[in-house]
Amino acid sequence: RAASLGGISQKLEYKTQLSMTNRLVLINPAYTSQTCSECHYCAKENRKSQADFQCEQCGMSMNADVNAAINILQRGYEHLLGVDDAQRVITEQDTRPANRGKSASARTRKTPT
Helix, strand or coil: CCCCHHHHHHHHHHHHHHHCCCCEEEECCCCCCCECCCCCCECHHHECCCCEEECCCCCCEEEHHHHHHHHHHHHHHHHHHCCCCCCCCECCCCCCCCCCCCCCCEEEECCCC
16 A cells, blocks of 8 residues: 555566566556447446446446456557557656656556667
């Protein structure tokens, strides 16, 4: 509980750099809990409660956290395939905190070679 999101991001980046073969992709989670993972319809009304998600357009129903996790995973895949709206690759010289600034759906931190 005491760890901030920035601290978690720094620890993940450190561990990623140790592996020398992986890279850390930071995904902006905005609206993932309101977007249907099946038809991609986004509406506040899709969240019936804290735990329940039901799409107003296609009727798909599941746990809201599972739905959001699927959307985050999909954004990560789209980023890796280069079909998202991510701005650019972030290098170790960048000093901006993760998930700040322009609203890119994903950002990549490459490990130094």
